[in-house]
Amino acid sequence: MAAIRVTAPGGDYDILIEPGLLRRAASWGLRGRVVVITNTTIAPLYGESLARQLDAAVLTMPDGEQYKTLETVAELYAGCVSAGLDRGGTVVALGGGVVGDTAGFVAATYMRGVRLVQVPTSLLAMVDSSVGGKVGVDLPQGKNLVGAFKQPDKVLVDPETLTTLPEREWRCGLAEVIKHGLLADPELLEMASCSQNNTQQAAELVCRAVQVKVDVVQQDPFEQSIRAHLNLGHTFAHAVEQVSSYRWPHGEAVGVGLLAAGRLSHKLGLCGTDLTEQIETILQIVQLPQRLGNLDPELLYEAMHTDKKWQNGNSRFVLLRGVGRAEIVKDVAPEVIIATLKELQ
Template sequence: MSSVIKVDIPEKSYEITVAPGSLDQLGAKMAGLKLGKKVLLVSNPMIFKHYGERAIASLQNAGFEVVHYNLPPGERYKTLNSIQKIYDVALENRLERSSTMVALGGGVVGDMTGFAAATWLRGINVVQVPTSLLAMVDSSVGGKTGVNHPQGKNLIGAFHQPSLVLIDPEVLKTLPAREFRAGMAEVIKYGVIWDAELFTQLERSKHLDQLRYVKSDLINYILTHSCQAKADVVSKDEKESGLRAILNYGHTIGHAVESLTNYRLFKHGEAVGIGMVAAGEIAVKLGLWQQTDTERQNTIIKKAGLPTQLPADLDIAELIDALQLDKKVKSGKVRFVLPTQIGEVKVTDEVPTDTINQVLAEMKT
């Protein structure tokens, strides 16, 4: 079963293709977009070992000239230094403004390749070929690119829409179980903020923590509905001037947790799971949604095998301070995305610090 989802942005609309076996159609899909012949494929060693040669063969069969570069795996390498190395390869191989960078990998590879493409020669084409669940449902769509600053996640970046997003669900078979669980956090997010039916489907499933226990039709449903939700929001608000801020549900506290633990203790999705639990509890204390709804949300988060509590040794005061470095801070006030009912949220900067403190203290193990 294949699906095509349109991301309708005035200056650059593009398609998300979700289809089993579509990795082998990468070259043909790109050829149909009339892109330049030079391609730099960026991946990491593990992903390239599994899928690099297939992707390159598909591109070469379609007439593209391909070089590749492997980034070290891991969030801690998501830095300007890594971007410099991509630039070096681009320069050595004389990539032009008509050339394309292809991101073959998870969210880290996608974010860095997108940022390199956004800034090389003031912007060249990028195609996203996500290989992790998190990248498939979230980071590959919408044009957000960037790298981390030592004091904060994704503080350096640019909006740069891809020319194509190609999702092959079959590549999830080689995804480590922990990475699958981390990606499920973003799926749950869409259910809470936008798609109540998706939330219901997640509730009905007995297992969400390992791919082998999730039926293929549910995987396809998850991918298409999550991408559709992201496409709907991005089409209405490309650069986070309003509505798009709701996509940060769970991320405000999640990013702070990642930063304070030096991106080593938690996967991004695991931190988002913690952040969603915190946002739900804050919303309950502020009278925005029901205790029963936050319990429903937390049950799904646990079913996905995601953490719901903070480490005992995490300093709450430091966590509160880290929130001030969030990109969404406006006039010194931290903006939170808080749920009001399943499928709907609101953005507010009127969350008392005492409430945040109380919730975080209650969440420590």
């Protein structure tokens, strides 16, 4: 078992990483009325048994990013009232990042806030979205436009749940793991090739990868400085998602986005080709895409203009001088960005 203590504004909390944790929920020591919020995929796999152990109500949302909405939140509020959740109660968010963000937003706002326990079941949620306190939902106008900071009471990770995660989702989570490796922990780049069915190795991978996020959010809980480094590869990724009308899943877009960030870093003289080759090799090993295919570089560049992190349309990238040496680079010439995208076709 591993325990990672996180220091956060509004209270410290622990991340526990332990195979079998979901089967031992009676010992979690949750207080008050408990409501488990999950989705239709996770409920039969883990939700119903968890609710039985906790003597909790289960609220089930449909599966998919398209349900990370205020409408779902309104239905969950109604469910919380019916279940008798009061201010002394606890919301358990059981699922991937979509459930975590939505249930977290419910916990942040229902009765001005109730306790939240995050139980992430996807690799992405384990190493990224369940930690750091950002919760929220999408609007028709864009992703994550409504939200709050809500620190969990604890984050409970059972790596055994990764054995039922669809393989493509596992690989998508690996893109964020590789990002964390590039930002701060080169060994993660070796560890990323482990199997999702090897629970012991997966537990170690999660532990190392989440530690990178913990270190960053502890230093910068409200994203005023280095938390922005977690956007490595994401300016490219968001453009890929948008131009492909979200046919490219986020993680796959992040994979190629990391390579694009590496290539751009090299073009600007920040790093050598050894780094870009290293990124390409690891993407190959874990079977994440290394090329953009038929996505038009000009359209991708246009899409980047609308990125909310670009102030007044002036470019702003997280780039690498090497593994563990990220920095923000502003005002990169459009030709250089487009040339980088063309190279990746």
